[in-house]
Amino acid sequence: MIIKYFSWIREHVGKSEENFDLPSNVTTINELIEHLNGLNNQYKHAFAKRDLIKIAVNKKYSPFETKINNNDEVAFFPPVTGG
Amino acid sequence: MIIKYFSWIREHVGKSEENFDLPSNVTTINELIEHLNGLNNQYKHAFAKRDLIKIAVNKKYSPFETKINNNDEVAFFPPVTGG
Amino acid sequence: MKKKHTAIIDVRIQSDDFDVTKENNKLQNDEPGAIVNFVGIVRGFDEKKNESIKSLTLEHYPGMTELEIENIVNESCERWSISAVTVIHRIGKLLPSNQIVFVGVASKHRQDSFDACNFVMDWLKTQAPFWKIEDDGNKKKWVEFNSRDNDAVKKWIV
Amino acid sequence: MKKKHTAIIDVRIQSDDFDVTKENNKLQNDEPGAIVNFVGIVRGFDEKKNESIKSLTLEHYPGMTELEIENIVNESCERWSISAVTVIHRIGKLLPSNQIVFVGVASKHRQDSFDACNFVMDWLKTQAPFWKIEDDGNKKKWVEFNSRDNDAVKKWIV
Numbered sequence: 001m002i003i004k005y006f007s008w009i010r011e012h013v014g015k016s017e018e019n020f021d022l023p024s025n026v027t028t029i030n031e032l033i034e035h036l037n038g039l040n041n042q043y044k045h046a047f048a049k050r051d052l053i054k055i056a057v058n059k060k061y062s063p064f065e066t067k068i069n070n071n072d073e074v075a076f077f078p079p080v081t082g083g
Numbered sequence: 084m085i086i087k088y089f090s091w092i093r094e095h096v097g098k099s100e101e102n103f104d105l106p107s108n109v110t111t112i113n114e115l116i117e118h119l120n121g122l123n124n125q126y127k128h129a130f131a132k133r134d135l136i137k138i139a140v141n142k143k144y145s146p147f148e149t150k151i152n153n154n155d156e157v158a159f160f161p162p163v164t165g166g
Numbered sequence: 167m168k169k170k171h172t173a174i175i176d177v178r179i180q181s182d183d184f185d186v187t188k189e190n191n192k193l194q195n196d197e198p199g200a201i202v203n204f205v206g207i208v209r210g211f212d213e214k215k216n217e218s219i220k221s222l223t224l225e226h227y228p229g230m231t232e233l234e235i236e237n238i239v240n241e242s243c244e245r246w247s248i249s250a251v252t253v254i255h256r257i258g259k260l261l262p263s264n265q266i267v268f269v270g271v272a273s274k275h276r277q278d279s280f281d282a283c284n285f286v287m288d289w290l291k292t293q294a295p296f297w298k299i300e301d302d303g304n305k306k307k308w309v310e311f312n313s314r315d316n317d318a319v320k321k322w323i324v
Numbered sequence: 325m326k327k328k329h330t331a332i333i334d335v336r337i338q339s340d341d342f343d344v345t346k347e348n349n350k351l352q353n354d355e356p357g358a359i360v361n362f363v364g365i366v367r368g369f370d371e372k373k374n375e376s377i378k379s380l381t382l383e384h385y386p387g388m389t390e391l392e393i394e395n396i397v398n399e400s401c402e403r404w405s406i407s408a409v410t411v412i413h414r415i416g417k418l419l420p421s422n423q424i425v426f427v428g429v430a431s432k433h434r435q436d437s438f439d440a441c442n443f444v445m446d447w448l449k450t451q452a453p454f455w456k457i458e459d460d461g462n463k464k465k466w467v468e469f470n471s472r473d474n475d476a477v478k479k480w481i482v
Contacts, residue, residue, distance in 0.1 A: 007457075061451075075388070080454055081454065082455070089225060090225065162310075163292065164310070164311055164312070165296025186348055197367050262355070263352060280438065284438045
């Protein structure tokens with residue numbers, strides 16, 4: 001799967017995008033975040049404040065409970081500040 | 084007094100502006116219209132439809148009952164259609 | 167309670183066309199974050215009468231027009247926080263697709279500009295002494311007042 | 325019941341500046357009587373933080389940004405009678421007084437343009453994936469989401 005990071009989440013994670021092989025036991029966004037948090041402290045730091053994290057699955061806003069699979073594009077970003 | 088006419092009221096009256104000596108027995112817009120109606124049919128025609136006549140006294144919207152004197156500028160026009 | 171009046175107000179009645187980009191540049195007083203423009207355009211077709219229009223000609227009441235528009239703009243400055251307002255209304259002969267009226271409002275926060283621009287246009291339509299005569303190529307007809315415009319101002323009467 | 329979709333829709337994400345006069349000319353499809361524009365301007369001062377701003381830089385989510393804005397514009401075309409809509413949002417580095425966003429809506433009747441333009445801006449502020457980082461000359465700070473913007477969209481939820 002492709003995972004994209006934007007704004008300060010990108011800065012915390014240290015990359016804007018990564019190709020990621022989704023483990024078979026990871027089936028939701030919530031589980032993906034838990035999995036990433038286990039990898040290193042950068043992810044932990046990025047995902048620390050859940051209420052400041054927005055999620056898009058295949059470029060559509062999606063909740064933490066969304067089911068995902070290895071073909072999805074997932075993006076994490078803070079609340080938007082354009083306009 | 085100066086009387087101004089606009090749009091189709093101007094066309095009916097046949098002039099856009101006139102200098103007019105207000106007779107002493109004419110003290111309101113209503114009386115002025117009655118007085119003008121007595122002068123000729125052009126005024127009568129212009130003032131026939133009261134609900135289509137707007138009045139300004141000294142460039143301010145004013146009702147038919149407004150008191151007027153010989154120093155005033157009075158204007159008659161139909162509902163506005165700008166913009 | 168009335169707001170402090172510090173808006174820069176510019177009201178112009180002119181036969182010349184206007185350029186929205188230039189007008190917006192002039193509205194950039196006091197660092198606005200938002201500018202809302204209304205531009206009215208002459209249409210080539212009168213739907214009510216099902217007639218095409220070759221041209222229209224606008225007359226107005228010099229002196230009173232400016233006073234009425236300034237009153238409306240002043241009222242908008244009391245209701246909303248605004249940094250600058252420009253109103254331009256053209257007179258004389260205009261052709262379909264020509265610009266006829268411009269209202270530009272600058273403010274810090276966008277909703278003030280949206281509401282004030284809407285307010286100024288609605289009241290201008292019912293209060294500013296302009297009259298249009300339409301020419302369909304054969305005959306000329308004075309445009310009749312549109313009762314929709316009386317309905318439009320009701321939303322501002324509280 | 326949904327309105328027929330015949331509006332011409334143009335959504336652009338670009339680093340280049342835009343010219344409102346040119347954009348308005350392009351909006352003159354299907355003889356509109358009314359065009360309403362919103363232009364957002366970069367301010368040189370952050371009132372919340374009481375800090376001056378030297379520049380800001382915008383990043384966005386290519387692909388999703390366009391989808392989100394198109395969804396908002398399509399929704400506006402279903403709610404109001406509109407002939408054309410243009411949305412331009414700039415990205416990259418911008419300086420105070422620079423234009424940052426343009427929403428232009430053309431329609432026959434002015435209230436449709438006012439409401440649709442206001443609607444598109446309100447939803448763009450809460451939904452379109454853009455993020456601003458402000459530079460005050462010493463340090464850079466990501467702009468925080470403004471809760472006013474969540475309040476602003478409430479007026480459209482019926």
